[in-house]
Amino acid sequence: MPQENANNQRLTFSKRERICSRLQIENLLQKKQSIFCYPFKCYYDFTPKTEERAVNQILVSVPKRNFKHAVERNRIKRLTREAYRLQHRRHLDPKTDEKNLCADIFLFYVGKEILPYNLIENKIIEVLSRLCKQLL
């Protein structure tokens, strides 16, 4: 099984890397720190690493207003998560490890139509690199 990753890490995206707490979401939205990169609006926050939390966490949301069918919303969320899974080891984790922080990221899909996977992947890379600039 060839491991192509430079850090020799598996490209995982398990439940620990997701935001599941309602309180966490509300805190995140109250900070009102956001960047915009079509088709994503991204709320974010950085907290110091603790024993309980040592990884970056992410949440994807697609409004029902723009996509009426559950099939479409599921597809966007899956594409977004897949792009994050493949890219966050390279573009986000080294920077946060350097600062000993971990990030909460709320990705809000504000586009009106479903984009193909390679476009979404490029946009996710852009979002992650801009987040890294916010760190500096």
Added chain:
RNA sequence: AACAGCAGUUGUUCCGUCGCUGCUCCCGCAAGGGAGGAGAGGAAAGUCCGGGCAACACAGAGCACCGUGCUUCUUAACAGGAAGGGGCUCGCAAGGGUCACGGCAAGUGCCACAGAAAAGAUACCGCCUGCUUCGGCAGGUAAGGGUGAAAACGCGAGGUAAGAGCUCACGACGCCGUCAGUGAUGCCGGCGAUGGUAAACCCCACGGGUUGAAAAACCAAAUAAACCGAGGCUUGAGGGUUGCUCGCCCAACUCGGAGGGUAGGUCGAUUGAGACGGCCGGCGACGGUCGUCCUAGAUAAAUGACGGAACUGGCGCAAACCAGACAGAACCCGGCUUACAGACUGCUGUUUUUU
């Protein structure tokens, strides 16, 4: 063979790499890791009905409200389904389609405009009889005209001054009786009433307690106030006891406990009115019995991404290119409704060709 209708089945497949969520086994103190195997639908949708399950309420009965409405059967139950009856309708016929299909002969209401009159009848024109000052007046009548969506059962004959269910035959309708049928109902006989409207109020029959998994149950941080137990030593401060001080008590304060149950977690929650197959009963829906199988269980919510190949379609030979329906479980079932490219099967009808 083509086309059309109806009914039913199916609704892309395979390989590689990287992932996600449960389950089983193994390693590990743990975090986690490894292996194996599983992982969206016929509608998962709409939430339109009916249940299971749960909490609360409840002696019994009635009223109100809501729903259903030909009959019999089916079922856990239903506004579903099956078979049958009746009306309407398509058709030469065979046969098919469709129906909120109990009751306006229990009561009340409504029926605009037009029209004499829209329902206890009435009388504009007309018809007939009588009177007449020849202008009409009085009476009878509802056959005809006209109005309207609808006109006092329809139509023919008798009858009459003219007429009239006034009488009779046939026909539409209700009730009763005989016969057939489990029954709706049908045949025959007798009696009887007559506008429509109950998706108008209402009457009759039957059914419905309310609220829904954000239900319910269990574990249980932090914090506030109240309670219980122990302490409450020195100094200072509050209240009571006392004229005052000391003392004592309360209380502040400290520690512990129990209680309720918020954040959070567990459960509910996936073995069930289960699926598949055989046999038996039934016209059928469906039921009985035997055997085999275990077939998603997430919880801010898994079932995905990329690449390759095949298949189908755009398209008439090939290649290239493009596309692959409707749509995503949220406690679980039975139905209904709505969406749906294509493929396949069966039956029926029409047309053409061949024998």
Added chain:
RNA sequence: GGCCUCGUAGCUCAAUUGAAUAGAGCAUUUGACUACGGAUCAAAAGGUUGCAGGUUUGAAUCCCGCCGGGGUCA
């Protein structure tokens, strides 16, 4: 996931006990008034009553099925 409500001119609302031309204000257009504009006056246009069926002589209204919007349950 469950439940409740509402869809009428471009906008805000009537008509809702079925009754025949669906009405009012603002906005739009035209004309008058004015040197011009505003205000005012007069007139016009604008509606598949969300869509599709049914009941009825007749439906915005009654019934049924869809579609869309809003609200509510921690």
